[in-house]
Amino acid sequence: MQKALFVTEVGKPVSLGTRVIPNPNLGEVLIKVTSSQILPHDTYGRDSGLFFQSNLPYVLGTNISGIVTKLGPSVTKYKVGAHIFGQGSPLAPLPDSAGLQEYATLRASDSALVPEGFTDDQIATLPTNAVTAFKALFHSENFHLPFPPSKTFDYSSKTLVVIGAGSNVGKLTIQFAKMVGLGSVVAVASISGEKELKELGATYVVDRYSEDVVRDVHAMVGGQDAVTHVIDCVNWVYDLAANLVSRTRPSVIVTLHRADSAVEALERLGKQESRAMGAKGLREHFTELAEVFWGNIGEWVAEGKILTGKFRVIEGLDAEKINEALDLYRDGRPVVQAVIHPNAEL
Missing domain, CATH: 3.90.180.10 (Medium-chain alcohol dehydrogenases, catalytic domain)
Known part of the structure; x- marks a missing residue:
């Protein structure tokens, strides 16, 4: 016993x-x-x-x-x-x-x-935080960015917004995004963490206490149409994420909790080209990525790519x-x- x-x-x-x-x-x-x-x-x-x-x-x-x-x-x-x-x-x-x-x-x-x-x-x-971040970026249910990195995919043209970037999943998402060379990574977090988040790979940091987070993000990346990938690592209601994504380009919102609120917010805003879904970070939902993730995570940690x-x-x-x-x-x-x-x- x-x-x-x-x-x-x-x-x-x-x-x-x-x-x-x-x-x-x-x-x-x-x-x-x-x-x-x-x-x-x-x-x-x-x-x-x-x-x-x-x-x-x-x-x-x-x-x-x-x-x-x-x-x-x-x-x-x-x-x-x-x-x-x-x-x-x-x-x-x-x-x-x-x-x-x-x-x-x-x-x-x-x-x-x-x-x-x-x-x-x-x-x-x-384990669970890293699996969740990795799945959000690379699984076919979520952002579905190619992994292992593809020479034919233009990672540098993509903009990712990470809401709750100071959370453990947020920080890991930034590190995996840096690993594949994503073009712009906007971290929405307390400005006190700006130095750390930029060291991890964030391109910009927007103060989560700003009077207008949406305005600030769009100003940094060149307008609303630049935002096609948003992950919310902390909230249960997703009006911020829905307001961030493009009105004209197909966009994806990934949430850590149930995505119903995000789907409803997109419908209210008439963003029919956008979709939202949760990143289920359990091993049962990770099968297609398990081999590449577990075959490499130790090396990524040893090399300092993942902290x-x-x-x-x-x-x-x-x-x-x-x-x-x-x-x-x-x-x-x-x-x-x-x-x-x-x-x-x-």
Whole structure:
């Protein structure tokens, strides 16, 4: 048996309990979890049952790193003792692939070796946020920019606006856009983060507190018709995104939450050439990009093309501290995202 933190009832705090240590199935490995980062969707899972309300009790945590302890059938990618990181799944009927427990399974196809010179804590800040940003840019459901980079596609002619650019997904989106040489990347964020965002690859930074963000963005890029790609990483209502995109050119809005509001806003504005959809950053929606992403993410990190996020550490499966960290997302307060050490002694 192993210790784990459970959502036992929607809307109630997570609590400590025990469950069996899972065996890895075909294509999976079992890891001793060293680090697991909690994210906003973990709060939504605890408070509203997002993803797993019909499978309670459930365990949170999709950003996972750890040490391989057992190989499942057909796995040749790793050896026992390797430090790896990957993405778990809150959609699975059992929480075998979840981070807030001492042992978890990861699919070899949705994981990679921790690159040399990086800690398990650092790399645990990446999986879900990086998958979401990568999917938004390159998946056929979203912006569908060619990847791997194509010599016949004119990336330099494209303008991308990133709303909520100071968020983790926003920063990663900017870095991936820089990697393929996107022409203009406009970051809408607090102006206090201008220096960092430009270092990451933003061409321009627009103050999110400006009296007229739309005017400011259009002034920087040469008018409304230049804006054909907008990703909103923070909002639930998308009037800003809808007002930013072109009236005459086919345009795409990608959201991190449900896109219904964006679709309605585009219809109100008569922007019939534009479409909006959510970037579903779970591994089940990432299949067409998984091989190229997980085959390269470690190298991109090692080369400094993709930076790991800021974090703080919570030692052990401390239900009180972890519930407090989840509450920060619920209450909309400033967050330094928490990385949990499930095997540390309380």
